[in-house]
Amino acid sequence: MKETKSRKRQREKHGRPQNMASASSKIKKSSSDFLDKMRARLSGGHFRMINEKLYTCTGDEALNYFKEDPSLFDMYHTGYQEQMSHWPEQPVNIIIQWLKAHSSSLVVADFGCGDARLAKNVKNKVFSFDLVSNDPSVIACDMSNTPLDASSIDVAVFCLSLMGTNFSSYLEEAHRVLKPSGRLLIAEVKSRFDPNTGGADPKMFSKAISDLGFTSTLKDFSNKMFVLLYFQKKGKENSTRKGIEWPELKPCLYKRR
Numbered sequence: 001m002k003e004t005k006s007r008k009r010q011r012e013k014h015g016r017p018q019n020m021a022s023a024s025s026k027i028k029k030s031s032s033d034f035l036d037k038m039r040a041r042l043s044g045g046h047f048r049m050i051n052e053k054l055y056t057c058t059g060d061e062a063l064n065y066f067k068e069d070p071s072l073f074d075m076y077h078t079g080y081q082e083q084m085s086h087w088p089e090q091p092v093n094i095i096i097q098w099l100k101a102h103s104s105s106l107v108v109a110d111f112g113c114g115d116a117r118l119a120k121n122v123k124n125k126v127f128s129f130d131l132v133s134n135d136p137s138v139i140a141c142d143m144s145n146t147p148l149d150a151s152s153i154d155v156a157v158f159c160l161s162l163m164g165t166n167f168s169s170y171l172e173e174a175h176r177v178l179k180p181s182g183r184l185l186i187a188e189v190k191s192r193f194d195p196n197t198g199g200a201d202p203k204m205f206s207k208a209i210s211d212l213g214f215t216s217t218l219k220d221f222s223n224k225m226f227v228l229l230y231f232q233k234k235g236k237e238n239s240t241r242k243g244i245e246w247p248e249l250k251p252c253l254y255k256r257r
């Protein structure tokens with residue numbers, strides 16, 4: 001049907017088709033914004049759920065949890081990276097700097113390596129351990145039980161990875177695999193060591209690690225988000241392991257943003 005001249009004029013005057021197009025693109029944009037928001041909310045929720053699970057179960061249980069559904073591991077790490085992007089400084093970079101300032105011949109074990117950023121950024125030989133391996137360089141295991149030989153490692157790293165309720169068994173494993181005088185480098189979430197907010201007493205934590213057979217070499221509380229606690233393995237075996245009083249480390253739960 002032919003359009004009458006007056007209707008054409010009217011249409012041109014009001015410019016409806018153009019307005020309709022922009023209105024429909026606005027609707028499309030706002031619904032895709034809405035979907036993005038919902039997706040972000042859902043994945044944030046999944047991250048917080050998996051994070052809480054990891055802080056409230058043993059390493060063994062966490063290993064089985066991810067074995068049942070390895071996709072949860074990727075979900076966890078997407079959320080983890082999102083959280084870390086709000087931290088002014090990443091503790092893993094401090095540890096990378098430490099390694100770069102020491103001999104690259106030191107053999108390293110990265111306990112709870114995540115995406116193995118540490119191994120990818122240093123020249124050292126690094127054994128990277130995590131519950132799931134998404135990279136051929138990462139060995140999947142519960143880090144209380146690594147395949148490393150006793151006294152074979154120079155530096156053991158725990159960067160935000162003392163998550164399980166049995167975290168002391170991870171430190172016992174580090175003690176087993178470290179050579180005498182080997183280094184133990186721990187970076188942990190600061191709030192977990194703030195007794196004023198239900199966190200552990202850092203002195204008690206250090207004392208327990210000393211009783212395991214280490215000497216404290218550094219306590220750095222200067223960063224707002226994390227603490228650095230470094231130790232060196234004593235030469236002689238310490239056999240008081242059974243009587244060690246470990247403080248409880250409270251879970252690090254993230255708030256909804």
Ligand code: SAH
Pocket residue numbers: 054058059060062080091092111112113114115117129130131132141142143144158159160161163164
């Ligand atoms: N160190 C990395 C990742 C920290 S996230 C970094 O600083 O970027 C903590 C990691 O510890 C997670 O990937 C989690 O899967 C791992 N983890 C926690 N408990 C573990 C266990 N029992 N054995 C092995 N890895 C563990």
